[in-house]
Amino acid sequence: MKTRFNPWTWLWVTVAxxxxxxxxxxxxxxxxxxxxxxxxxxxYEKVFADPKFLQSFRYSATMGLITVIVSIxxxxxxxxxIHLKLPRLRPLxxxxxxxxxxxxxxxxxxxxxxxxxxPPFRMTQTAFTTDILITAGYVIxxxxxxxxxxxxxxxxxxxxxxxxxxxxxxxxxxxVLLSVILPNLRVAILSGSLIxxxxxxxxxxxxxxxxxxxxxxxxxxxxGGKAYEPAALGILSFALTWICLGIIQLVSRGDVRLQPIxx
Amino acid sequence: MAExxxxxxxxxxxxxxxxxxxxxxxxxxxxxxxFIIAFLIFPATNLFAGAFQDAKGNFTLVNIxxxxxxxxxxxxxxxxxxxxxxxxxxxVLGFFVAYAITLGAAPRWVRSGxxxxxxxxxxxxxxxxxxxxxxxxxxxxxxxxxxKSICYSAADASKVCPLDPYxxxxxxxxxxxxxxxxxxxxxxxMVLVITPAIEGLKREWREAAENLGASAWQYWxxxxxxxxxxxxxxxxxxxxxxxxxxxxTAQALTGGSILLVTIVIGQQIRGDVLGDTNLGYALALGMxxxxxxxxxxxxxxxxxxxxxxxx
Numbered sequence: 001m002k003t004r005f006n007p008w009t010w011l012w013v014t015v016a017x018x019x020x021x022x023x024x025x026x027x028x029x030x031x032x033x034x035x036x037x038x039x040x041x042x043x044y045e046k047v048f049a050d051p052k053f054l055q056s057f058r059y060s061a062t063m064g065l066i067t068v069i070v071s072i073x074x075x076x077x078x079x080x081x082i083h084l085k086l087p088r089l090r091p092l093x094x095x096x097x098x099x100x101x102x103x104x105x106x107x108x109x110x111x112x113x114x115x116x117x118x119p120p121f122r123m124t125q126t127a128f129t130t131d132i133l134i135t136a137g138y139v140i141x142x143x144x145x146x147x148x149x150x151x152x153x154x155x156x157x158x159x160x161x162x163x164x165x166x167x168x169x170x171x172x173x174x175x176v177l178l179s180v181i182l183p184n185l186r187v188a189i190l191s192g193s194l195i196x197x198x199x200x201x202x203x204x205x206x207x208x209x210x211x212x213x214x215x216x217x218x219x220x221x222x223x224g225g226k227a228y229e230p231a232a233l234g235i236l237s238f239a240l241t242w243i244c245l246g247i248i249q250l251v252s253r254g255d256v257r258l259q260p261i262x263x
Numbered sequence: 264m265a266e267x268x269x270x271x272x273x274x275x276x277x278x279x280x281x282x283x284x285x286x287x288x289x290x291x292x293x294x295x296x297x298f299i300i301a302f303l304i305f306p307a308t309n310l311f312a313g314a315f316q317d318a319k320g321n322f323t324l325v326n327i328x329x330x331x332x333x334x335x336x337x338x339x340x341x342x343x344x345x346x347x348x349x350x351x352x353x354x355v356l357g358f359f360v361a362y363a364i365t366l367g368a369a370p371r372w373v374r375s376g377x378x379x380x381x382x383x384x385x386x387x388x389x390x391x392x393x394x395x396x397x398x399x400x401x402x403x404x405x406x407x408x409x410x411k412s413i414c415y416s417a418a419d420a421s422k423v424c425p426l427d428p429y430x431x432x433x434x435x436x437x438x439x440x441x442x443x444x445x446x447x448x449x450x451x452x453m454v455l456v457i458t459p460a461i462e463g464l465k466r467e468w469r470e471a472a473e474n475l476g477a478s479a480w481q482y483w484x485x486x487x488x489x490x491x492x493x494x495x496x497x498x499x500x501x502x503x504x505x506x507x508x509x510x511x512t513a514q515a516l517t518g519g520s521i522l523l524v525t526i527v528i529g530q531q532i533r534g535d536v537l538g539d540t541n542l543g544y545a546l547a548l549g550m551x552x553x554x555x556x557x558x559x560x561x562x563x564x565x566x567x568x569x570x571x572x573x574x
Contacts, residue, residue, distance in 0.1 A: 008359075009367035013377065016360045016450070020380050023395040023447060026405030030398035078295035085288045093292075096299050102554045103307055104508030106525045107547045110532055111306030114313065114544075136302040204389050204511040209532055219390040220515055223397075234394035238387070245383050 024238065031231035043232035053233075056218035060207075063131070063214065064200035067138040068193045071146045074139065076189065079150045080181055083159045097147040100140055105205045112137055113209065130210050137206045142196035149195070153188025157181075191248045198244040202237060307551070313544035326545035335527070335537075335546060342507055342524040345438055349445040350502035356446070357453020358495065364454075365461045378458065381451035388448050393515035396444045400428070400435045436517045444516060445509065449502050456501060460494035460568055497564030504557035508550070524550050 034042040047053050082089050100108070116133055117124040123133045162184070166176045182189070204216030219237070223230040317323045329335070364374040399405050407428060414424040424430065434440055464487060472482040510525035519526050524546065530536040531543035 006363075006367055009363040009369050012356075012359045012363040012367070013369055013373055015356070016363075016377060016454075019356075019447065019450070020384055022406055023392075023399040026399030027395040029405050074295060074298060078292050081288075081291040086292065089292065093295070096303075098558070099299075099303060101504070102558050103303070103551055104510065104525060104554065106508075106510045106528050106532075107310065107551055108303070108306070110528060110543075110547050111310040112302070113532060115306040115309045136298070139298070140303050198386075202389055202391065204515070205529075209529070216390060216511070219394075223390065223394060223515060224518070230394040231398045234391040234398070237391040238395075241386065241391075242383055245386060249379055249382060 024235075027231045027234050027238075031228060031235055034228040043228040044236075047229050047232050047236070052218060056213050056215045057201075059213050060201045060203075060215040063135065063138065063212075064197040066135055067142065067200050068196050070135060071139050071142060071196055072189060072193065075143070075146050075150050075192075076182070076185065077177060079147065079154050080159065080177060083154050084163060093147075094151075097143050100144055105141060105203075108137060108140065109206050109209045124210065127212075130212060134206050134210050134212055137210075138196075138200045138203065141203070141206070142192075142199045145195040145199070146192040149188045149192030150185060153185045156188075157184045187251050191252050194244040194248050198241045201240060310544050311548045311551075313541055314548040316541055318539075318541065326539075326541045329539070329542045330545055330549055335542075338522050338524045338527045338546075339549070341438065341522055345442055345445065345521075345523065346503045346506040348438075348442045349449045349506045350499045352442065353446045353449025353502050354453050354495070354499045357450040357498075358457055360450065361454045361458045361461050365458060366464070377454070381454040384451040385448055385455055388509065389511035390515040392444060392447060392512055396435060396440075396447070396516065400440065400443065402429060402435075404435075436520065438521060441513055441516060441521055444512060445506050449506065452502055452505060453498055456498040457491075457494060460491055460498075464490065493564045494568040497561045497568065500557045500561040500564070504554050504561070507557070508554055 031043045032039045032041065034040060034046070078093070082093055103111075112133060113124070115121070123129040159181070162180050163176050166180045171180070201215060203214070204220065206212075207214035208217045208220070215237075219230070219233050222233060314326050315322055315324065317325065330339075360377065363369050364377050369377075397404065400407055410426040410428055411424055413426045414422050417423045435444070468486055468490075469482055472486055477485070508525065510523075510529060513519075513521060513523055513526060514529065519530065527536070528543065528547055528550065531546065535543070537543055537546070
């Protein structure tokens with residue numbers, strides 16, 4: 001490697017670093033200044049003292065977990081089956097899982113409301129059926145991440161040989177999936193689950209338009225009425241995303257290519 | 264003859280079974296397709312069908328025509344503006360950063376650090392990002408305060424602060440402010456997408472060019488840049504789409520005062536601001552068409568690039 005000093009390199013590296021950290025530092029700094037003339041964590045105390053914060057966080061975290069579970073149940077067997085039996089379907093399935101990049105969330109929620117809020121479905125009438133609808137929306141939203149993670153993981157192992165070996169030892173389909181395929185996909189499923197969880201917890205649009213008490217809409221309300229709490233919420237929210245994505249980068253050495261959805 | 268017939272028969276036998284087995288196989292992917300159709304394809308087509316219907320459900324093209332009304336055209340123009348500015352600003356900045364960490368001989372720890380942060384920052388957005396920029400570039404923000412404090416006394420003893428952004432007409436809650444905010448996730452996305460392409464430039468190409476007497480400029484102008492052009496275009500399209508479809512950041516930052524297409528769709532869902540439900544569906548259809556063109560072109564260019572670079 002060349003060790004020659006290149007001023008341009010350092011200029012761009014500095015610009016990038018400043019652009020990354022200024023907003024983070026600015027937010028953090030702002031969040032500490034609630035008490036005039038002192039550096040305190042008062043804004044954070046206020047956030048945590050607000051029962052609505054805890055409620056909405058609990059709701060979003062619960063929805064995140066449910067979405068992760070549904071995604072795993074839906075995508076892992078499907079991807080496995082496609083790799084094993086229907087490789088010809090792979091391009092089609094890949095295309096379908098990329099559709100959320102083309103259909104913005106605001107259009108998706110528009111479609112969901114138009115389709116499912118009226119008869120015969122009327123799913124927005126009760127909280128429970130709305131939660132089913134919103135979970136479906138979340139699964140769709142995080143589908144590109146989950147599918148890609150599982151697909152990449154599945155490609156790295158020899159699905160056919162593993163399956164045949166397990167079957168020749170007398171394992172049934174369920175057993176093959178649960179005790180042979182799943183353990184081999186631990187890292188992939190963990191990565192997919194963490195991105196899914198982070199996406200759901202930070203999501204605004206679905207929860208806002210389906211009127212559910214999630215973290216996103218709560219943050220908008222706080223942002224409209226207060227000065228310092230939003231900054232504290234922003235830092236907390238960044239921290240959560242960073243923890244999720246940081247773990248992924250650790251376990252998968254940054255192999256998962258991330259892409260934005262739902263902002 | 265018997266042998267041939269036997270071969271034919273053996274060819275036929277698995278075929279006869281194949282139909283049954285394959286139907287059985289397709290059952291395995293049924294839940295996935297049922298889910299996608301129920302919660303993505305059906306709602307989307309339902310929406311798009313509405314774009315071609317009047318209030319009574321008859322076929323019409325009036326809604327598509329309605330897209331060319333001044334109010335809606337303005338929304339599309341604002342969205343295009345913001346997406347164009349941020350895909351170019353993010354694209355240029357991202358390209359140079361990617362260049363710096365690949366060919367620019369930045370140390371390994373700088374490279375891995377910046378790539379990690381790009382992976383994180385490219386996924387930011389929505390409400391927290393809006394909060395961060397309000398705390399940073401808002402009227403009382405951190406950076407605003409720093410820039411404001413750089414002052415000198417003018418000849419008439421008045422205080423002049425040439426860097427005060429709000430004095431210079433900047434506002435975070437304007438199109439420019441929105442563009443600055445979007446750039447926070449746009450340029451890391453560019454770094455992520457373009458770094459593999461720059462890495463794919465072969466050292467031999469450069470050496471061959473130098474052996475033939477080319478200067479650094481000539482190498483870039485005749486070889487490096489043309490090879491990278493499809494990747495750069497593709498990445499810019501991806502950035503464009505990522506800004507075009509964004510809603511939450513703009514909503515949280517400006518409270519919906521900048522009328523992007525996504526914001527108008529949001530208002531339409533809440534309270535039929537267009538006064539015509541079916542026109543709202545047409546608006547959503549137009550949005551998806553733009554996104555589809557972007558992503559399709561990106562995929563094409565990306566394929567072309569990978570053909571070049573993976574050898």
